Amino acid sequence: xxxxxxxxxxxxxxxxxxxxxxxxxxxxxxxxxxxxxxxxxxxxxxxxxxxxxxxxxxxxxxxxxxxxxxxxxxxxxxxxxxxxxxxxxxxxxxxxxxxxxxxxxxxxxxxxxxxxxxxxxxxxxxxxxxxxxxxxxxxxxxxxxxxxxxxxxxxxxxxxxxxxxxxxxxxxxxxxxxxxxxxxxxxxxxxxxxxxxxxxxxxxxxxxxxxxxxxxxxxxxxxxxxxxxxxxxxxxxxxxxxxxxxxxxxxxxxxxxxxxxxxxxxxxxxxxxxxxxxxxxxxxxxxxxxxxxxxxxxxxxxxxxxxxxxxxxxx
Amino acid sequence: xxxxxxxxxxxxxxxxxxxxxxxxxxxxxxxxxxxxxxxxxxxxxxxxxxxxxxxxxxxxxxxxxxxxxxxxxxxxxxxxxxxxxxxxxxxxxxxxxxxxxxxxxxxxxxxxxxxxxxxxxxxxxxxxxxxxxxxxxxxxxxxxxxxxxxxxxxxxxxxxxxxxxxxxxxxxxxxxxxxxxxxxxxxxxxxxxxxxxxxxxxxxxxxxxxxxxxxxxxxxxxxxxxxxxxxxxxxxxxxxxxxxxxxxxxxxxxxxxxxxxxxxxxxxxxxxxxxxxxxxxxxxxxxxxxxx
Ligand code: SF4
Ligand code: SF4
Ligand code: SF4
Numbered sequence: 224x225x226x227x228x229x230x231x232x233x234x235x236x237x238x239x240x241x242x243x244x245x246x247x248x249x250x251x252x253x254x255x256x257x258x259x260x261x262x263x264x265x266x267x268x269x270x271x272x273x274x275x276x277x278x279x280x281x282x283x284x285x286x287x288x289x290x291x292x293x294x295x296x297x298x299x300x301x302x303x304x305x306x307x308x309x310x311x312x313x314x315x316x317x318x319x320x321x322x323x324x325x326x327x328x329x330x331x332x333x334x335x336x337x338x339x340x341x342x343x344x345x346x347x348x349x350x351x352x353x354x355x356x357x358x359x360x361x362x363x364x365x366x367x368x369x370x371x372x373x374x375x376x377x378x379x380x381x382x383x384x385x386x387x388x389x390x391x392x393x394x395x396x397x398x399x400x401x402x403x404x405x406x407x408x409x410x411x412x413x414x415x416x417x418x419x420x421x422x423x424x425x426x427x428x429x430x431x432x433x434x435x436x437x438x439x440x441x442x443x444x445x446x447x448x449x450x451x452x453x454x455x456x457x458x459x460x461x462x463x464x465x466x467x468x469x470x471x472x473x474x475x476x477x478x479x480x481x482x483x484x485x486x487x488x489x490x491x492x493x494x495x496x497x498x499x500x501x502x503x504x505x506x507x508x509x510x511x512x513x514x515x516x517x518x519x520x521x522x523x524x525x526x527x528x529x530x531x532x533x534x535x536x537x538x
Numbered sequence: 539x540x541x542x543x544x545x546x547x548x549x550x551x552x553x554x555x556x557x558x559x560x561x562x563x564x565x566x567x568x569x570x571x572x573x574x575x576x577x578x579x580x581x582x583x584x585x586x587x588x589x590x591x592x593x594x595x596x597x598x599x600x601x602x603x604x605x606x607x608x609x610x611x612x613x614x615x616x617x618x619x620x621x622x623x624x625x626x627x628x629x630x631x632x633x634x635x636x637x638x639x640x641x642x643x644x645x646x647x648x649x650x651x652x653x654x655x656x657x658x659x660x661x662x663x664x665x666x667x668x669x670x671x672x673x674x675x676x677x678x679x680x681x682x683x684x685x686x687x688x689x690x691x692x693x694x695x696x697x698x699x700x701x702x703x704x705x706x707x708x709x710x711x712x713x714x715x716x717x718x719x720x721x722x723x724x725x726x727x728x729x730x731x732x733x734x735x736x737x738x739x740x741x742x743x744x745x746x747x748x749x750x751x752x753x754x755x756x757x758x759x760x761x762x763x764x765x766x767x768x769x770x771x772x773x774x775x776x777x778x779x780x781x782x783x784x785x786x787x788x789x790x791x792x793x794x795x796x797x798x799x800x801x802x803x804x805x806x807x808x809x810x811x812x813x814x815x816x817x818x819x820x821x822x823x824x825x826x827x828x829x830x
Contacts, residue, residue: 245615245793246598248605254689255698275819279827312683312698312709319663319682326809327802330686331662381816388815389808393660393801394689400801403808407815415822436826444818523689530790533797 242534244526251395253523259310261516263303264387265509267337268414269421270299271383272437274344274376276418279433281373288434290351291425292418296376297348300341307337329390336386340379346372384414391519397529398463398515398522401456408448409515413508415441416479420504423490423497431497435486438504442483445511446476459528462518471514478507547772550653554668562672563721564743564780565730566750569645569792570757570765572737574600578612578646581732585717586611589705605793606647608699611714612729615792617643645792646738648729649674649695649714650769651780652800657687657696657711659802665711672743672780673716681710692776692798716780743780750782762786768794775799 244250254260273296280289308317321338325331350369353362388410392403399406419438423431449472453460463472482503489496522528551559582588591609596602599616606613620640651673658666658674665681668674676687676696685698688711696713699705717727721740725731730740739746750767757765765786769779775798789796 243788243791245617245791246596248793250694250790250793250795251692252607252688252694252697255685255700272819275823279823283827310685312685312700312711313681316663316680316682319665319680320684322680323662323664325659325662325664327659327805328662328686329805329808330660330684334662381819382812384819385812385815389805389812392808393805394686395656395692395694395798395801396689399689400804403804404811407808407812408818411815411819411822415819419826433826437823440822440826444822519689526790526793529795533795533799534790536797536799 242527242530244530248526249524250526250529251397251523253520254394254396255312256310256516258513259306261513263306263310264391264410264512264516265413265417266299266303266306267387268384268410268508268512269417269505270296270303270344271340271380272411272414272418272441273299273421274340274347274373274380276422276434276437277347278373278377279437280422280430283433285426285430285433288422288426288430292422293344293348293351293373295418295421295425296344300337300344303337304341329386329393333383333386333390336379336382340376340383343372343375343379347376381411384411391515394519395529396519396523397459397532398456398468398518401459401532402452402515404455405448405452406515409445409452409511412441412443412445412448413511416445416482416504417441417508419486420482420501420508423486423501424505425501428491428494428497432491434501435490438486438501439483442479442486442504445479449511458531459522462522462528463514466517466521468514468516468518468521471510471517475507475510475514478503478510482507547778549672550655550668550777551670551672556668556670559670559672561742561744562780563716563740564651564672564746564782565648565716565727566739566741566746566782566784567646567648568737568739568750568753568784569643570753570762570784570786571735572614572644572646573735574614574616574642574644575734576614577732577734578729578738579603579610579614581728582612582714585720585728586715587706588712589699589701606649606693606695606697606713608697608712611648611712613647615643615645615647617787617791619643619787619791641786643786643791645783645785646729646733647792647794648781649716650693650776651714651716653772653777653780654800654802655776656690656692656800656802657713659800659805660686660690662686669716669718671716671718671721673718674780675715675718676711676713678707678710683709683711685711687711690801692795692800743782746782750784753784757784775803 273292277292320334350365353365356362388406391399422434485500490500601616730738768783770782772778
């Protein structure tokens with residue numbers, strides 16, 4: 224029960240930050256990662272959810288949407304590879320990731336996911352181009368590989384869209400770890416709304432009904448999960464609402480809600496409305512990923528977010 | 539996934555597959571007798587050929603090193619702590635005739651060589667490994683600089699070295715090796731060897747734990763109630779440290795986390811959550827694909 228003071232006003236239950244730090248220095252270290260990593264969080268999510276949406280489009284007979292989703296997936300995963308390699312301290316040694324497979328390392332797990340997912344997404348997209356190929360043998364080969372590749376990519380896709388939350392969660396970065404229960408749901412929601420948005424952006428209105436429904440489900444999941452995440456983060460949730468992270472997450476919310484309204488009201492009728500709503504959703508997903516990334520970095524820089532939760536768990 | 543880290547008190551070298559591992563090695567850093575000479579910092583730099591880490595004036599007492607990092611593997615913290623009453627409590631500053639109105643807190647910090655090491659758990663290349671001595675070491679030639687170990691360490695110890703490409707090991711993660719080369723040859727690590735007051739004691743961890751216990755009891759008998767051990771408990775959030783400390787104040791005063799827990803302990807739960815979210819995504823797609 225919330226405490227009340229004499230005048231009946233609620234007294235905030237947030238513990239007072241009364242501890243002595245070492246000259247205000249951080250205790251944990253912020254990840255030495257640049258913009259590549261939040262960009263990857265977005266791109267990997269977009270790729271995964273697009274592969275799933277491609278499968279949905281196939282099943283429902285929306286061929287243009289299916290093709291466009293496959294192209295989105297392969298473009299996004301290709302850019303992901305570049306971002307991930309670029310962010311390494313020793314890019315020439317990126318293959319060292321493949322020396323081991325370690326379930327205690329979400330990065331190792333993720334590397335194996337994208338190692339298998341990438342080629343599947345690639346072949347799946349390539350088979351869409353089989354009519355442009357002159358050689359009969361290659362084109363029939365691409366036809367043969369189409370289904371297995373599409374299903375393979377769609378099978379790995381959910382893991383690709385959700386594991387990145389574990390990647391962040393398994394760190395001592397206060398804002399990432401304290402939200403580990405809900406962050407996977409934030410991330411799959413964000414992936415779905417990005418893929419749905421991209422589908423709306425690239426495909427005709429008549430083809431993109433599933434993309435719209437997928438996006439709506441994504442927005443609902445993301446908004447709900449992020450609210451729940453804020454609650455479980457306790458004191459550390461401050462970092463979601465202040466500084467760069469706060470601005471990004473606010474922008475994300477505005478974009479996803481306006482994207483949602485657009486998707487429901489305008490996108491089914493107007494191609495332009497569909498493009499605008501889709502773009503808002505894609506941008507929202509970018510803002511979410513950069514926002515959560517920045518919240519983590521900010522929480523590492525202030526020792527209070529490391530010390531206070533540990534002190535209250537002590538007593 | 540093997541949840542082998544749940545059994546306290548077991549030599550992690552044995553868990554990592556070392557047969558007939560020697561006794562686990564570690565440090566006991568008794569900060570109550572540290573004089574802040576920084577001989578450990580210098581010795582570590584010299585022996586391990588660690589490059590310069592910035593020569594800034596930080597305005598933080600006599601500490602111009604700041605914190606542990608890729609090019610600082612021993613770090614002496616300095617705190618000039620005001621005290622109200624004459625220093626009878628800590629048994630150190632009161633040795634002189636005049637009773638100062640402050641006390642020195644000086645502590646040489648180092649990698650904890652955790653029993654459950656977050657850095658090692660998350661390393662995707664296997665560059666970080668557990669040695670036969672139970673210590674945690676980066677293999678310079680394998681690390682690809684992914685940087686994951688950096689936020690995974692609950693103490694903020696390890697870091698990726700930056701600097702010009704020509705400098706040694708730039709782009710890869712670096713930290714204390716507990717002088718793997720020296721202890722492998724039966725020698726004492728450079729920092730402990732250089733410590734003139736034996737504030738840094740090296741040895742078999744079991745023995746050091748006993749010594750630390752005796753020392754803390756003595757200090758408590760002498761009335762130093764604020765003295766405490768840090769990292770000595772095999773039941774703590776990292777399964778106990780390989781480098782244990784005797785502190786004279788709360789850990790956070792020295793820039794140490796008060797109650798760190800390796801996040802890998804939550805990892806099975808995290809994978810479950812991610813699995814549920816992945817499933818939700820599939821359900822969402824299926825629902826969206828239904829013909830209406
Ligand atoms: S203190 Fe940090 S760097 Fe050292 S072993 Fe523990 S987790 Fe690794
Ligand atoms: S930076 Fe090197 S040591 Fe650290 S996790 Fe990555 S590969 Fe392992
Ligand atoms: S044990 Fe060796 S590497 Fe570690 S701090 Fe001491 S001198 Fe440096």
